[in-house]
Amino acid sequence: MSTKHEIVFYPVGNGDSVQIILDQGRRVLFDFCHRDKGEDEETPEIDLKKRLRDELKAAGRDYFDVVAFTHADNDHIQGSTAYFELEYAACYQGGDRIKIRELWVPAAMLLEEAERDQLSDEFVVLRQEARHRLLEGKGILVFSQPEALMEWLRPKLEERGEAATARDHLFIDAGNLVPGFTLDRDGAEFFCHSPFIEHCDGDGDIIRNRAALIFNVRFDADGQRYDFLEVGDAEHGDLEDIVEATRYHGNDDRLDWDLFNIPHHCSYKALSSEKGDRETVPTPLVDELLRQGKPDSYLVSSSKPITDIEESYEQIQPPHIQARKAYERILREIGGRKFLVTMEEPNGYHPEPLTFAIERRGISWLSKATLGAAAIITSRPPRAG
Structure with a gap:
């Protein structure tokens, strides 16, 4: 039987929730943004809790x-x-809560400080x-190992009678x-682009974006290789750092992509410090990254x-029409297939998750109009290897 992986983007407004479903059944969820208003059938945002629970069931x-x-x-x-x-607490257990076998977080999440009135906030709970x-030493991977985190961890390990290096793995x-996934066994591997240790030096909201997880997810489908860039809310400077570091270490192929999760809800800041009047001009390194997209x-x-209406050009918060125009132009120039927005498909009133199938013949966007049909929007398979 032929291999088929899936990547699903959920329509949650300006927010991220992306699920990878591997051919043999393993599921990886990147981020979770449930809008309470999504439980109202009259609003366009999806009821993420119900949708994911139904899919798992x-x-x-x-x-x-x-x-x-x-x-x-x-x-x-x-x-x-x-x-x-x-x-960590009984009040978050039982009922129909969904279990997490392994949690992946940036080191900055463990270093976050909270005022007394924030102790019930979700970031503190996480x-x-x-x-x-x-501390328990199981069910988690932490990305980056800054000294500030080790200064917190070492004394606690000592109290438990364990070596200072007991959690290094x-x-x-x-x-x-990332250990635990291989192309041979799972048909997928996860290459960590970010965060760097220096991204965890400092505090405040800026750290969250700079220290966000960014991966190249590589898939194997019956000998054909495809790449997905899963990007958090990075800004252009962070992407430039990734391009430079990746090339320095000879991992240029990890910048290739067949599918790219645009950072920060199509903010111009992921491209440049200047929005531009009609179109954002990406910095040279970001432009080079985008041009590593495959046909x-x-x-x-x-x-x-x-x-694309006049009022959009004055919009302060993302998404930015100027950024969209830049992405669409570059996508055309590299022979890309399509620019998609989670809250637009099949329409802005009742958007449905964007589902991509990854098979030997290519990456297919299973659009609402083509689900179940013979003709689907499919990329050409690259050579094997």
């Missing part, structure tokens, strides 16, 4: 193999602490869960493959609809 599961929070901003974690079973799993640095590739903006 249909698969005979009450868990994800991996849940990765790219960073702790609300539009990437909203509703998560009411949905997932958390191991911080406590991540700290608990790290749970830390993954940028430039490495028939796709760009996806996890965002509200991006309308």
Whole structure:
């Protein structure tokens, strides 16, 4: 039987929730943004809790193999602490909560500081869960190993009678493959682009974006290779750092992409410090990254609809029409397939998840109009290897 992986982008407004479903059944969820208004059938945002629970039930599961929070901003974690079973406190267990077999978080999430009036905030609850799993030494991977985090961890390990290095195997640095997934066994591997250790020096909301998880996810489908760039809310400077570091270490192929999750809900800041009047001009290195897209590739903006009307050019918050125009222009120039927006398909009133199938013949966007039909929008397969 031929291999088929899937990547699903959920329409949650300006927010991120992306699921990878591997051919042999393992599921990896990147971020979770449930809008309460999504439970109202009259609003366009999806009821993410119900949709994911129904999908898991249909698969005979009450868990994800991996849940990765790219960073702790609300539009990437909203509703998560009411949905997932958390191991550190009984009040977050039982009922129909969904289990997390392995949690992936950036080191910055464990270092976040909170004022007294923030102790019930979701980022604090997730911080406590991540700290608990790290101390227990199971069910977690932490990306980057800054000294500030080790200064917190070492004394606690000493209290437990364990060596200062006892948790080193749970830390993954940028430039490495994530253990637990292989192309041969799973048909997928995860290469960590970010965060760098220096991204965890400092505090405040800026850290969350700079220290967000960014991966090259490589798939094998019966000998054909495809690449997905899963990007958190990076800005152009962060992407430039990734391009430079990746090339310096000879990993240029990890910048290739067939599918690209556009950073920060199509904000111009992922391209440049200047929005531009009609179109954002990407910095040279960001432009080079975008041009590593393969023929028939796709760009996806996890965002509200991006309308080309005059008022849009003055919009302060993302998504930005100027950024969309830049992405669309470059996509045309490299022979890409389509620019898609999660809240636009099949329409802005009742958007449905964007589902991509990854098979030997290519990456296919299973559009609403083509689901079940013979003709689907498919990329050409590259050579094997």
